[in-house]
Amino acid sequence: MDISNESAVLQAVVKVAPYIPMFIDEPVSVAITNKTGFVYNQPCKEIPLACELGKPFPEGSTPVMVIESGNRIVREVPAKVYGVPFMSYAIPLKEGGVVEGCLMIAKSIETIKSVKDAIIALSEQIGQVMNAVNEITDGVTLASENNQMIFGRMKSLLEETKRMNEILAVINKFSNSTKILGLNASIEAARAGAAGRGFSVVAKEIERLSGNTTESAQKIGDMVGGIETQVNEISEKSKDTTDAFSQQAASLEEIAATIENLNENVKVIESYIKRL
Numbered sequence: 457m458d459i460s461n462e463s464a465v466l467q468a469v470v471k472v473a474p475y476i477p478m479f480i481d482e483p484v485s486v487a488i489t490n491k492t493g494f495v496y497n498q499p500c501k502e503i504p505l506a507c508e509l510g511k512p513f514p515e516g517s518t519p520v521m522v523i524e525s526g527n528r529i530v531r532e533v534p535a536k537v538y539g540v541p542f543m544s545y546a547i548p549l550k551e552g553g554v555v556e557g558c559l560m561i562a563k564s565i566e567t568i569k570s571v572k573d574a575i576i577a578l579s580e581q582i583g584q585v586m587n588a589v590n591e592i593t594d595g596v597t598l599a600s601e602n603n604q605m606i607f608g609r610m611k612s613l614l615e616e617t618k619r620m621n622e623i624l625a626v627i628n629k630f631s632n633s634t635k636i637l638g639l640n641a642s643i644e645a646a647r648a649g650a651a652g653r654g655f656s657v658v659a660k661e662i663e664r665l666s667g668n669t670t671e672s673a674q675k676i677g678d679m680v681g682g683i684e685t686q687v688n689e690i691s692e693k694s695k696d697t698t699d700a701f702s703q704q705a706a707s708l709e710e711i712a713a714t715i716e717n718l719n720e721n722v723k724v725i726e727s728y729i730k731r732l
Contacts, residue, residue: 459495463556465549470496476561485542485562488549489519495557503562506539518544519558526555532565541565582719589715593708600705603698610687617684624677628670 459467469488473496476486485503488496497507513520516537522529528547535541546560642660 463551465551466557487560490557502564503542518546522546522548522558523555586715589712596705610690613687617680620680
Protein backbone atom coordinates (compact mmCIF):
# COMPACT_ATOMS: atom_id res chain seq x y z
CA MET A 457 0.00 0.00 0.00
CA ASP A 458 1.33 3.48 -0.94
CA ILE A 459 1.72 5.53 2.24
CA SER A 460 3.55 8.49 0.69
CA ASN A 461 0.57 10.71 1.42
CA GLU A 462 0.54 9.73 5.10
CA SER A 463 2.06 11.78 7.93
CA ALA A 464 5.79 11.64 8.61
CA VAL A 465 5.29 9.76 11.87
CA LEU A 466 3.30 7.00 10.15
CA GLN A 467 5.89 6.67 7.38
CA ALA A 468 8.68 6.44 9.96
CA VAL A 469 6.91 3.79 12.06
CA VAL A 470 6.10 1.72 8.95
CA LYS A 471 9.82 1.65 8.13
CA VAL A 472 10.79 0.26 11.55
CA ALA A 473 7.74 -2.02 11.96
CA PRO A 474 9.40 -5.12 10.39
CA TYR A 475 12.02 -5.05 13.15
CA ILE A 476 9.58 -4.83 16.07
CA PRO A 477 9.03 -8.64 16.38
CA MET A 478 12.80 -9.06 16.83
CA PHE A 479 12.57 -7.29 20.20
CA ILE A 480 9.85 -9.58 21.52
CA ASP A 481 10.61 -13.15 22.59
CA GLU A 482 7.31 -14.60 21.38
CA PRO A 483 5.34 -14.55 18.12
CA VAL A 484 3.51 -11.25 17.54
CA SER A 485 1.58 -9.56 14.78
CA VAL A 486 2.22 -5.88 14.06
CA ALA A 487 -0.27 -3.46 12.50
CA ILE A 488 -0.25 0.30 11.84
CA THR A 489 -3.24 2.47 11.11
CA ASN A 490 -4.06 6.02 10.11
CA LYS A 491 -7.23 7.65 11.37
CA THR A 492 -9.53 5.55 9.18
CA GLY A 493 -7.96 2.19 8.52
CA PHE A 494 -4.89 -0.05 8.40
CA VAL A 495 -1.87 1.04 6.36
CA TYR A 496 0.45 -1.80 7.43
CA ASN A 497 -0.10 -5.40 8.58
CA GLN A 498 2.59 -7.96 9.44
CA PRO A 499 0.81 -11.03 10.82
CA CYS A 500 2.48 -14.14 12.26
CA LYS A 501 1.18 -17.66 11.71
CA GLU A 502 0.09 -17.93 15.36
CA ILE A 503 -2.02 -14.73 15.12
CA PRO A 504 -3.18 -14.30 11.49
CA LEU A 505 -5.05 -11.00 11.83
CA ALA A 506 -7.61 -10.32 9.11
CA CYS A 507 -6.71 -6.66 8.61
CA GLU A 508 -7.50 -5.45 5.11
CA LEU A 509 -5.34 -2.44 4.21
CA GLY A 510 -7.26 0.69 3.34
CA LYS A 511 -10.55 -0.73 4.60
CA PRO A 512 -12.50 0.80 7.54
CA PHE A 513 -11.86 -0.57 11.02
CA PRO A 514 -14.03 -3.54 12.01
CA GLU A 515 -16.52 -3.06 14.83
CA GLY A 516 -14.93 -3.39 18.26
CA SER A 517 -11.46 -2.57 16.93
CA THR A 518 -8.84 -1.36 19.41
CA PRO A 519 -7.37 1.33 17.09
CA VAL A 520 -10.71 3.17 17.08
CA MET A 521 -10.56 3.40 20.89
CA VAL A 522 -6.93 4.58 20.81
CA ILE A 523 -7.52 7.24 18.14
CA GLU A 524 -10.59 8.55 19.90
CA SER A 525 -8.99 8.62 23.39
CA GLY A 526 -5.40 9.40 22.44
CA ASN A 527 -4.29 6.91 25.12
CA ARG A 528 -2.50 3.57 25.25
CA ILE A 529 -4.95 0.67 25.47
CA VAL A 530 -4.31 -2.96 26.43
CA ARG A 531 -7.27 -5.28 26.03
CA GLU A 532 -8.39 -8.76 25.12
CA VAL A 533 -9.88 -8.78 21.63
CA PRO A 534 -12.50 -11.45 20.85
CA ALA A 535 -12.25 -13.64 17.73
CA LYS A 536 -15.25 -11.98 16.05
CA VAL A 537 -13.26 -8.77 15.42
CA TYR A 538 -10.24 -10.07 13.47
CA GLY A 539 -10.95 -13.79 13.16
CA VAL A 540 -8.72 -14.87 16.08
CA PRO A 541 -8.70 -13.90 19.77
CA PHE A 542 -5.60 -12.08 21.00
CA MET A 543 -4.24 -9.52 23.47
CA SER A 544 -3.77 -6.16 21.79
CA TYR A 545 -1.24 -3.55 22.93
CA ALA A 546 -1.97 -0.31 21.07
CA ILE A 547 -0.48 3.18 21.34
CA PRO A 548 -1.44 6.41 19.54
CA LEU A 549 0.95 7.84 16.95
CA LYS A 550 1.02 11.59 17.30
CA GLU A 551 2.53 14.39 15.27
CA GLY A 552 2.46 17.89 16.69
CA GLY A 553 0.23 16.64 19.50
CA VAL A 554 -2.38 15.40 17.03
CA VAL A 555 -3.21 11.69 16.77
CA GLU A 556 -2.39 10.53 13.24
CA GLY A 557 -2.88 6.81 13.73
CA CYS A 558 -2.11 3.82 15.90
CA LEU A 559 0.53 1.12 16.36
CA MET A 560 -0.92 -2.20 17.52
CA ILE A 561 0.94 -5.34 18.57
CA ALA A 562 -1.00 -8.58 18.99
CA LYS A 563 0.11 -11.37 21.33
CA SER A 564 -1.33 -14.87 21.60
CA ILE A 565 -3.98 -15.00 24.29
CA GLU A 566 -3.26 -18.70 24.80
CA THR A 567 0.33 -17.98 25.80
CA ILE A 568 -0.73 -15.35 28.31
CA LYS A 569 -3.50 -17.59 29.59
CA SER A 570 -1.01 -20.43 30.06
CA VAL A 571 1.31 -18.14 32.03
CA LYS A 572 -1.59 -16.90 34.15
CA ASP A 573 -2.74 -20.45 34.85
CA ALA A 574 0.82 -21.52 35.70
CA ILE A 575 1.27 -18.58 38.08
CA ILE A 576 -2.07 -19.24 39.76
CA ALA A 577 -1.26 -22.95 40.10
CA LEU A 578 2.18 -22.10 41.50
CA SER A 579 0.62 -19.69 43.98
CA GLU A 580 -1.81 -22.38 45.14
CA GLN A 581 0.99 -24.94 45.47
CA ILE A 582 3.11 -22.51 47.47
CA GLY A 583 0.11 -21.94 49.73
CA GLN A 584 -0.24 -25.68 50.27
CA VAL A 585 3.47 -26.05 51.01
CA MET A 586 3.26 -23.10 53.41
CA ASN A 587 0.35 -24.72 55.23
CA ALA A 588 2.24 -28.02 55.45
CA VAL A 589 5.36 -26.27 56.80
CA ASN A 590 3.24 -24.40 59.36
CA GLU A 591 1.64 -27.67 60.48
CA ILE A 592 5.05 -29.32 60.82
CA THR A 593 6.38 -26.27 62.68
CA ASP A 594 3.44 -26.40 65.09
CA GLY A 595 4.05 -30.14 65.62
CA VAL A 596 7.76 -29.65 66.25
CA THR A 597 7.06 -26.76 68.61
CA LEU A 598 4.53 -28.83 70.56
CA ALA A 599 6.92 -31.79 70.71
CA SER A 600 9.70 -29.48 71.88
CA GLU A 601 7.48 -28.04 74.61
CA ASN A 602 6.45 -31.53 75.75
CA ASN A 603 10.07 -32.64 75.74
CA GLN A 604 11.07 -29.63 77.80
CA MET A 605 8.33 -30.50 80.28
CA ILE A 606 9.65 -34.08 80.49
CA PHE A 607 13.16 -32.73 80.96
CA GLY A 608 11.89 -30.55 83.81
CA ARG A 609 10.15 -33.51 85.42
CA MET A 610 13.36 -35.54 85.16
CA LYS A 611 15.30 -32.81 86.92
CA SER A 612 12.68 -32.79 89.68
CA LEU A 613 12.94 -36.57 89.97
CA LEU A 614 16.71 -36.29 90.27
CA GLU A 615 16.22 -33.86 93.12
CA GLU A 616 13.87 -36.38 94.77
CA THR A 617 16.47 -39.17 94.45
CA LYS A 618 19.02 -36.89 96.13
CA ARG A 619 16.63 -36.40 99.05
CA MET A 620 16.04 -40.15 99.19
CA ASN A 621 19.79 -40.70 99.42
CA GLU A 622 19.90 -38.23 102.31
CA ILE A 623 17.14 -40.19 104.09
CA LEU A 624 18.99 -43.46 103.43
CA ALA A 625 22.10 -41.93 104.95
CA VAL A 626 20.11 -41.14 108.11
CA ILE A 627 18.70 -44.69 108.14
CA ASN A 628 22.19 -46.20 107.77
CA LYS A 629 23.44 -44.01 110.57
CA PHE A 630 20.52 -45.12 112.75
CA SER A 631 21.15 -48.76 111.78
CA ASN A 632 24.82 -48.51 112.72
CA SER A 633 23.93 -46.90 116.03
CA THR A 634 21.36 -49.63 116.69
CA LYS A 635 23.93 -52.29 115.85
CA ILE A 636 26.39 -50.82 118.31
CA LEU A 637 23.61 -50.60 120.88
CA GLY A 638 22.80 -54.29 120.32
CA LEU A 639 26.44 -55.30 120.76
CA ASN A 640 26.72 -53.31 123.99
CA ALA A 641 23.48 -54.87 125.23
CA SER A 642 24.82 -58.39 124.50
CA ILE A 643 28.01 -57.62 126.36
CA GLU A 644 26.11 -56.35 129.38
CA ALA A 645 23.74 -59.37 129.28
CA ALA A 646 26.75 -61.72 129.28
CA ARG A 647 28.19 -59.95 132.29
CA ALA A 648 24.89 -60.22 134.16
CA GLY A 649 24.87 -63.98 133.71
CA ALA A 650 21.59 -65.75 134.50
CA ALA A 651 20.00 -62.48 135.52
CA GLY A 652 20.65 -61.00 132.10
CA ARG A 653 19.15 -63.77 129.97
CA GLY A 654 15.95 -61.83 129.21
CA PHE A 655 17.96 -58.77 128.32
CA SER A 656 20.15 -60.99 126.06
CA VAL A 657 17.06 -61.90 124.01
CA VAL A 658 16.27 -58.21 123.58
CA ALA A 659 19.87 -57.49 122.57
CA LYS A 660 19.80 -60.20 119.89
CA GLU A 661 16.50 -58.85 118.58
CA ILE A 662 18.04 -55.38 118.38
CA GLU A 663 21.01 -56.80 116.44
CA ARG A 664 18.68 -58.68 114.08
CA LEU A 665 16.59 -55.55 113.55
CA SER A 666 19.74 -53.55 112.87
CA GLY A 667 20.91 -56.14 110.30
CA ASN A 668 17.54 -56.15 108.54
CA THR A 669 17.48 -52.36 108.48
CA THR A 670 20.96 -52.22 106.98
CA GLU A 671 20.10 -54.85 104.36
CA SER A 672 16.84 -53.08 103.43
CA ALA A 673 18.59 -49.73 103.27
CA GLN A 674 21.22 -51.24 100.98
CA LYS A 675 18.56 -52.63 98.63
CA ILE A 676 16.72 -49.32 98.57
CA GLY A 677 20.02 -47.53 97.95
CA ASP A 678 20.77 -49.82 95.01
CA MET A 679 17.29 -49.19 93.57
CA VAL A 680 17.63 -45.42 94.01
CA GLY A 681 21.06 -45.57 92.38
CA GLY A 682 19.60 -47.45 89.41
CA ILE A 683 16.75 -44.98 89.12
CA GLU A 684 19.18 -42.07 89.32
CA THR A 685 21.34 -43.55 86.55
CA GLN A 686 18.35 -44.10 84.26
CA VAL A 687 16.95 -40.65 84.98
CA ASN A 688 20.33 -39.13 84.11
CA GLU A 689 20.41 -41.04 80.81
CA ILE A 690 16.84 -40.03 79.97
CA SER A 691 17.61 -36.41 80.89
CA GLU A 692 20.60 -36.37 78.55
CA LYS A 693 18.56 -37.88 75.70
CA SER A 694 15.74 -35.47 76.44
CA LYS A 695 18.13 -32.52 76.29
CA ASP A 696 19.59 -33.75 72.99
CA THR A 697 16.08 -34.16 71.58
CA THR A 698 15.08 -30.68 72.76
CA ASP A 699 18.16 -29.20 71.08
CA ALA A 700 17.32 -31.10 67.87
CA PHE A 701 13.72 -29.85 67.99
CA SER A 702 14.95 -26.30 68.48
CA GLN A 703 17.24 -26.59 65.46
CA GLN A 704 14.43 -28.08 63.38
CA ALA A 705 12.06 -25.31 64.44
CA ALA A 706 14.64 -22.67 63.48
CA SER A 707 15.20 -24.35 60.10
CA LEU A 708 11.46 -24.56 59.48
CA GLU A 709 11.09 -20.87 60.32
CA GLU A 710 13.77 -20.07 57.72
CA ILE A 711 11.99 -22.28 55.16
CA ALA A 712 8.66 -20.62 55.96
CA ALA A 713 10.22 -17.16 55.56
CA THR A 714 11.73 -18.18 52.20
CA ILE A 715 8.42 -19.59 50.99
CA GLU A 716 6.60 -16.46 52.16
CA ASN A 717 9.10 -14.32 50.25
CA LEU A 718 8.64 -16.53 47.17
CA ASN A 719 4.88 -16.24 47.56
CA GLU A 720 5.14 -12.45 47.65
CA ASN A 721 7.19 -12.52 44.44
CA VAL A 722 4.61 -14.77 42.81
CA LYS A 723 1.87 -12.34 43.84
CA VAL A 724 3.79 -9.50 42.18
CA ILE A 725 4.13 -11.56 38.99
CA GLU A 726 0.48 -12.58 39.20
CA SER A 727 -0.54 -8.94 39.58
CA TYR A 728 1.54 -8.03 36.56
CA ILE A 729 0.15 -10.93 34.50
CA LYS A 730 -3.40 -9.86 35.34
CA ARG A 731 -2.70 -6.47 33.81
CA LEU A 732 -1.63 -8.06 30.53
